[in-house]
Amino acid sequence: MDNSKIYKMPFAKVYPLYIQKAKKKGRTQKEVDExxxxxTGYNRFSLFQILSNNSDFETFFKYAPKMNPNAAKIKGVVCGVRVEEIEDKxxxxxxxxxxxxDELANGKAMEKILRE
Incomplete structure (x- = not known):
């Protein structure tokens, strides 16, 4: 499967969609940012830079300060594929x-979303 189209998609194009999805379900931009x-380890300033530079997904993750080691605890299905089985990092x-x-929009508590 050729994922290059997704990799080259500007993160600034998808970010408002994440916020919109969350807000439709009564959640907030602050929670999306959290x-x-x-x-990723980004903070408000570095996220703003990524958005301002119109960086694509590939750049967004390549320059992420530090991927959370608990990300490996994220399990489930997105777009019909189990996230824990995806081989392409x-x-x-x-x-x-x-x-x-998705978990945020489905009403899951932040403590559970953040695998605390």
Whole structure:
């Protein structure tokens, strides 16, 4: 499967969709940001830079300060594929983020989403 189209998609194009999905279910942008910070190690400033630079997903994850070691605890299905079985590391990271946003939109408590 050719994932290059997803890898080259600007993160700034998808980020508002994550927020929109969360808000439709009564969640907040702050919670979306908290998930991104937890997973990638970005902070408000560095996330703003990524968004301002119109960086793609590949760059977003390549320059993530530190992927959370608990990301391996993320299990489940996104787009019909089990995230823990994805062999391509970049695609797995993208789907981890998708899965966490899905959990947020489905009303899961932040402590559980962040695997605390």
């Amino acid at each position: 998930i991104i910070f937890w997973l 970049l695609m797995q990271d993208i789907r981890y983020l998708d899965k966490l946003i």
